[in-house]
Amino acid sequence: MKKRFSYLIRPLKALVDLIIINTIVYFVYDKEYLNFSFLSYISIYWLLISRVLGFYKVYRFTKVLRIFTLLGKQFTLFILGYFAYFGVFREGDVINNQFLILVSIILIISLLKFIWYFLLKRYRYLGNNLRTTIVIGIDDSSKNIIKLFKSKSNLGYKYLGFFSKKVYKNKEYLGSIESVFEYVNQNMVDQIYCSLTILSQEEIKKINKFAIDKNIELKLIPNASELYSKNQSVEYYDDTLMVLNVNKLPFEFAENFYTKRVFDILFSFFVFLFVLSWLMPILWLLVKLESKGPLIFKQKREGINGKEFMCYKFRSMKINKFADKVHATKNDTRVTKMGAFLRRTSMDELPQFFNVFMGDMSVVGPRPHLEILSLEYQKDVDDYLKRHIVKPGITGLAQVSGYRGEIRKASDIKNRVRLDIFYIENWSFFLDIKIIIKTILNVFNGEENAY
Incomplete structure (x- = not known):
């Protein structure tokens, strides 16, 4: 881990x-x-x-x-x-x-x-709070970075070695550039430093995608005359050495994490107090009168980092053996009359505020999927796993943009993932508020795919 x-x-x-x-x-x-x-x-x-x-x-x-x-x-x-x-x-x-x-x-x-x-x-x-680093590509700039790691122990970097296209008879030489991925999978690596003079653009893209999947910081060692993207920021080590930092995602900043968590707790408590406190007894009676079974339906879903959690919903179907395998479809015979109303108004999702309060979910985020469906989607969408770096949400950008309910074709899940990743990369507190307001408006206006 x-x-x-x-x-x-x-x-x-x-x-x-x-x-x-x-x-x-x-x-x-x-x-x-x-x-x-x-x-x-x-x-x-x-x-x-x-x-x-x-x-x-x-x-x-x-x-x-x-x-x-x-x-x-x-x-x-x-x-x-x-x-x-x-x-x-x-x-x-x-x-x-x-x-x-x-x-x-x-x-x-x-x-x-x-x-x-x-x-x-x-x-x-004294050897604490160290970040383990590797360097990919050897030139004068990367040699200076390595020298800094070795000489400035108070910076807190533990240098593991370097990878190069050229073979070196040196104990610090860890292998060819192609062997980086295998090495990182087998060792604890916190940061990867890449030389922009040695690596091609395609190699940088491949390493960047790998670093995102493994939650590893990527640093780029630049050319002196390089023009840089707005998605990168410059860092100076020891006044003279410059590296490019691939900017962090919003949720990687502790202050954003705590802002979102505090809001989740307060908002879910508000829902408990002013909505669920009186609504649950009424729904219990109405649901039980129409069909046998519990009011709360529990189902395992994939959460942050792919970890499973028990997701709660108001039961909207008759008890059936396909509930954990097949999504509801239009005119689904399993859905009860009361269940159809709950789904149409999104009221069936309200118990998930218990998941939010317990920390398994957030009010806003990518929707959690069944593991069996998640494995299927991973085959069709390259960046699907990136959704797992944040907590799943009761509502999300994809849902308020018209992508909710049944997935009928490959483009449906691809568009959802595209919007989920946009949300992750561009999160702000006000974006969450906007999504929540739009979700509430959609409940009153009705949604075509809410079945």
């Missing part, structure tokens, strides 16, 4: 900073102005500007000068926002200890920022 990087470090840093800010305000502030609204305001404002400025995006190759720049931008905006509160809500009041509060916050958080920075460097120097 591929190891996880220290994705909790940034949220922990943000939490510690918020505790410091609130503690200083609590002990230094004039008690007359100590209230929940003010503490909430400065905490939320701090998180917002840190997100916009990338205050917590400090990498293993980040320089000390960059830390000073981040601190300067963060505190400039924080001070402006801090006084803006009093300009709006406390206009005309004279507030005591303002200077002491702000100086204390600036000094303590700045000191802590550098402590974090140097402690992590020391931690990596």
